[in-house]
Amino acid sequence: GQQVMQIPQYQHVQEGEDFTTYCNSSTTLSNIQWYKQRPGGHPVFLIQLVKSGEVKKQKRLTFQFGEAKKNSSLHITATQTTDVGTYFCLFRGAQKLVFGQGTRLTINP
Amino acid sequence: KAGVTQTPRYLIKTRGQQVTLSCSPISGHRSVSWYQQTPGQGLQFLFEYFSETQRNKGNFPGRFSGRQFSNSRSEMNVSTLELGDSALYLCASSLLAGETAEQYFGPGTRLTVT
Numbered sequence: 496g497q498q499v500m501q502i503p504q505y506q507h508v509q510e511g512e513d514f515t516t517y518c519n520s521s522t523t524l525s526n527i528q529w530y531k532q533r534p535g536g537h538p539v540f541l542i543q544l545v546k547s548g549e550v551k552k553q554k555r556l557t558f559q560f561g562e563a564k565k566n567s568s569l570h571i572t573a574t575q576t577t578d579v580g581t582y583f584c585l586f587r588g589a590q591k592l593v594f595g596q597g598t599r600l601t602i603n604p
Numbered sequence: 605k606a607g608v609t610q611t612p613r614y615l616i617k618t619r620g621q622q623v624t625l626s627c628s629p630i631s632g633h634r635s636v637s638w639y640q641q642t643p644g645q646g647l648q649f650l651f652e653y654f655s656e657t658q659r660n661k662g663n664f665p666g667r668f669s670g671r672q673f674s675n676s677r678s679e680m681n682v683s684t685l686e687l688g689d690s691a692l693y694l695c696a697s698s699l700l701a702g703e704t705a706e707q708y709f710g711p712g713t714r715l716t717v718t
Contacts, residue, residue: 526704528706528707530707530709536711537694537709537710537711537712538647538694538696538707538709539709540706540707540708543704543706545704583646583647585707587702591649591652591660591661591662591663592637592639592649592652592660592662593649594639594646594647594648594649595646596646597646597647
């Protein structure tokens with residue numbers, strides 16, 4: 496079935512360093528969404544990408560959708576302690592919704 | 605506007621029992637999806653409802669079932685509970701169903717099976 500691989504599983508950085516998580520699909524995606532889940536919290540929608548090669552920015556966060564629409568990335572510039580949490584990608588596959596495994600970001604202040 | 609609410613927030617059950625979890629979507633939202641979250645498996649899709657109809661279903665056994673009412677509130681039921689059913693159950697609502705539907709998650713119900 497349609498699957499998405501998200502890497503890395505864990506990332507620990509010093510505050511101020513950059514962070515990137517990647518989602519890679521075996522098949523072409525129609526769109527992809529990104530969510531953030533803080534420790535003890537629930538997933539919160541960040542953004543949706545629809546177009547091939549699309550790049551969207553939200554302050555220090557940059558989201559990209561690959562030209563072939565098979566991969567996507569979330570990049571955080573100059574991490575802050577408020578960025579701590581798990582970042583998930585989500586897409587709608589054949590008759591079901593599929594989350595990536597998530598990348599758990601921890602930050603050393 | 606009130607967010608997605610889930611009840612109960614915490615639940616402890618024993619193996620073999622059944623459980624019903626409830627989800628009230630954001631007012632005006634007609635689509636509700638359910639997910640199971642565990643440390644080992646991450647977030648896994650259970651089912652999706654829109655206007656009282658199940659649109660999609662994940663790869664879970666028949667012990668997991670759900671329904672949606674005319675006011676868009678949804679319930680999910682797990683029968684013959686197993687230890688492996690211990691998880692955080694999240695529901696999410698969206699205005700419409702479809703690929704571009706942004707989902708709003710509730711706080712979840714933490715189910716512990718002993």
